[in-house]
Amino acid sequence: xxxxxxxxxxxxxxxxxxxxxxxxxxxxxxxxxxxxxxxxxxxxxxxxxxxxxxxxxxxxxxxxxxxxxxxxxxxxxxxxxxxxxxxxxxxxxxxxxxxxxxxxxxxxxxxxxxxxxxxxxxxxxxxxxxxxxxxxxxxxxxxxxxxxxxxxxxxxxxxxxxxxxxxxxxxxxxxxxxxxxxxxxxxxxxxxxxx
Amino acid sequence: xxxxxxxxxxxxxxxxxxxxxxxxxxxxxxxxxxxxxxxxxxxxxxxxxxxxxxxxxxxxxxxxxxxxxxxxxxxxxxxxxxxxxxxxxxxxxxxxxxxxxxxxxxxxxxxxxxxxxxxxxxxxxxxxxxxxxxxxxxxxxxxxxxxxxxxxxxxxxxxxxxxxxxxxxxxxxxxxxxxxxxxxxxxxxxxxxxxxxxxx
Numbered sequence: 001x002x003x004x005x006x007x008x009x010x011x012x013x014x015x016x017x018x019x020x021x022x023x024x025x026x027x028x029x030x031x032x033x034x035x036x037x038x039x040x041x042x043x044x045x046x047x048x049x050x051x052x053x054x055x056x057x058x059x060x061x062x063x064x065x066x067x068x069x070x071x072x073x074x075x076x077x078x079x080x081x082x083x084x085x086x087x088x089x090x091x092x093x094x095x096x097x098x099x100x101x102x103x104x105x106x107x108x109x110x111x112x113x114x115x116x117x118x119x120x121x122x123x124x125x126x127x128x129x130x131x132x133x134x135x136x137x138x139x140x141x142x143x144x145x146x147x148x149x150x151x152x153x154x155x156x157x158x159x160x161x162x163x164x165x166x167x168x169x170x171x172x173x174x175x176x177x178x179x180x181x182x183x184x185x186x187x188x189x190x191x192x193x194x195x
Numbered sequence: 196x197x198x199x200x201x202x203x204x205x206x207x208x209x210x211x212x213x214x215x216x217x218x219x220x221x222x223x224x225x226x227x228x229x230x231x232x233x234x235x236x237x238x239x240x241x242x243x244x245x246x247x248x249x250x251x252x253x254x255x256x257x258x259x260x261x262x263x264x265x266x267x268x269x270x271x272x273x274x275x276x277x278x279x280x281x282x283x284x285x286x287x288x289x290x291x292x293x294x295x296x297x298x299x300x301x302x303x304x305x306x307x308x309x310x311x312x313x314x315x316x317x318x319x320x321x322x323x324x325x326x327x328x329x330x331x332x333x334x335x336x337x338x339x340x341x342x343x344x345x346x347x348x349x350x351x352x353x354x355x356x357x358x359x360x361x362x363x364x365x366x367x368x369x370x371x372x373x374x375x376x377x378x379x380x381x382x383x384x385x386x387x388x389x390x391x392x393x394x395x
Binding site for chain 1: 253256257258259260261264265268269271272275276279280282283284286290363367
């Protein structure tokens, strides 16, 4: 078959056809993968909630709320056991991290005490700031039982209670910032809903 | 050129990363572990295979003046497909490869093979070329990924064999450049030695 000539009509027809076929093919793959992608994201969220609210079996109600002075909202999932508020799982973030933003999930009990934390996404330096991922470490464990509503969390260098990770003060500070944001959002949502 | 030659030339003789020095951005970025390197290599191989096959099928239908935009649309379609498929069926891989899957679109190996090979050769040869180049890319990534994971994290395929951290710089960006540079140097050295032998 001879090569098609580069006349204007040929160019327009070819590109339109190729783009059209590409669109159809993509639509097909999209509809095929839509459900698995949603399921995977939901599963990831569920796993994180299970980690931060151990043993929780009740019902979750989602709210979004923006803490005063912030640009981006956080998601607060209030946890109800037999219609009684028993805590919340909060998808929070910080912009003060060493490399960009990181997202964590924080579990609180009804009074606002920290039950657990889980990292959702981060890009901290491997070996230094990335130690926030290590769930057994003293740094992560020390948050359990703290109540940031009374005194906002701060690392010891800033006069607070929290032991920072060695050589990763910025990441540790950012982690405190994210937990504080979670508690602030929780209290705000609680107030708005008269709980 | 024999069929076997078309397939195997991408492995070492014309290895896209180590000899042609194409696609260095994903090479430097994703080779922090063997798992990432393999995932990226296989995803790129799939895109290369599909785009080479389709472009050589369509080479007579596409007028010369719009061949590059057409190639890019075809490549972008396959990349978006594999991005969606990985997100849907291998979410763990998707979270570690992240932005680098969509960036296969601008990996110059893919467009390079489309322009230099698939638009001039038969479908069969183009498929072989795509597979060969893809495997070559995967080999190069896996070599660099292994060195960086072993030295940097003290593990291989996530199996740790030392306590604590490795030599962290190998996981960070400078380590990527170091390992990449030394690997290219080694391949060049071996090639020049082979050439000298052939001449004598």
